[in-house]
Amino acid sequence: MTPPSSLDSLVETARAASVRTADAERHVAELDRWARREVVAPRPWWRAGLLVAAGALAAAAVLLWWGRATPQSPILPVGERVAVVAEHGTRFRVTVAAAGHTEILVEQGTVTARLWKGASPLSPAHSLVLRGGGVVATATGTVYSLSVGASGAAVRVHEGAVQVDPDPRIAVGAGPRPLQEAARLTAGHGWPAGAPARGVSSARRLLALAMPTIAPGAAPGEGARGDGRPVGAEAIDASGDAASDPAADAAVAASVDAAISAAVDAAGSRPAAQASGERTRPDAGDSRDARDARPEASAAGRDAGASPEPEASAMTLAERWRLARLRRGQGKFQEALRECLAIADTRDVTWAPIALAEAMRLTLGPLADPQHTLQLARRMRSAWPRHTLMIETRAIECRALKQLGRSAECAVLERGATP
């Protein structure tokens, strides 16, 4: 054996040493097999789970984004028994808003409308007409859509029945899709057959609105004004008066057009109550008195004509209560009162008495209307006689009586009897 070489010669030997080619080739061939096996090796289950979770998250994010990207159109009340939802980009005009008849002209886009049937014998029949694209769709209690586009008109009935007729104002056969003969459509059907179903989500929203509840058997004093006339009749009279006067009707139509166009353009930024207030009360200067004097007006009336928010009906009662408190905090006492009365009309066991009591506080305090407070107190006693808030109700009623110089009746109240 030779003695160990120097480090440099060892390093040179190591650098020069090469691996046997056959060995390298065998190894690389084996590596190919290993690599292929690795590719086809089954993935652990948790990777699949992660993928599924990631996919679900992505889908949820897309849905959320989609939901934000396409905000819902506002629900616009038209009169006391009609509410409409206009899809974005829709042009329409309310041409008639009378007591028993509402007519809307759809120029472009889709309008979905709901007409509530009269819930009271005092309510006369009301017809709702959607006109546009050469057709007239008439309903007497239903939810349906009329779409007008480049290809003509299309009607879709979501609930109830609708009579579709050719528009007599337009020459027969005119338009891109003329209606040859009248047709009666029921829920789930549309005209023309095979047309895409439009306004379905709007119809769902309209169907979710509270039914009008003009109480037929209202308690004495409830639903009445100082002149003793029932509220429903008075409201109809008012609308009827407005509709019977052609000049007033034209003024109503013009104001409604302006209001609704603005509401549609602003995509809900403007409270629809303003529009409906202008519409149903041409004598707008007296609108505050009229609204305030009718605390027991129907829920439909509020849904359709006096709600402070366009989508108030879609809000939960707790949200509406918070809104009422917010309005009070902002000093908007009339709006707060309207919201409270709307909540009270729902007759919800939890929220209605609370809202009624708040309405009493508002009328007695900031609104300084003790007569109205007494009306509300009577309503509270009639509807919720055993509620714990009756104690406060009696106290408020007593203060209202004192303000009216009827302190003697207060003593009767304190004894637990009705004055």
Next chain:
Amino acid sequence: MDRESLAGLAQRAQAGDVAAQRALLIELYSVVRKQAFFLLDSRASAEDVVQDMMLAIHRGLPSFRGESDLRTWAITIAIRTAYRQRRRDRRMVATEELPATAVFDVDQQAAAELVLLQKALTHLAPKKRDAFVLMGLFDLSAKDAARALGTFANTAASRYRHARAELEALLHEESGRASSRGRDGAALAPEFDEISEVGATHSKDHQP
């Protein structure tokens, strides 16, 4: 194979040329095999780690961007794989013999020298050994070696200098022992005595 040829092979391999990929892997196999031979103390570990090194290179080849020398890149991958193997080896009782020279295409004398260097390296601290292997045997610059070792260039260079000095001292000492063994025939350093057997083993391993 020089640097440019390797880079050309890598480009063709990345473009999907199977033959180029095969030639490249064979070339890199030679590098990592040698690296495992000098870095690891166990024959079985060396076999395992070569598999792992080659798999890592095979996987990483498509993402090689050509910003550095392919050989340096492969050496860096290989040394990190060797580190992992060392950590595994630390938990095991070292009973295995050193990696064999049978894989090298060298004569008996060269095989004996490879084993001598291999055994001398086992006397070094791992960090110095790594620095010496990369800079001394694979001719990496201090900067590249530092990148592969995860340290500073000065540190890598310092480790290399210390390793070299220790190896020279060790070989000098062994040289003296060999001289005295020549005089009285006594075995002085058992680990170096095995070197005389290397030639016989090397020849036996390569019987067809």
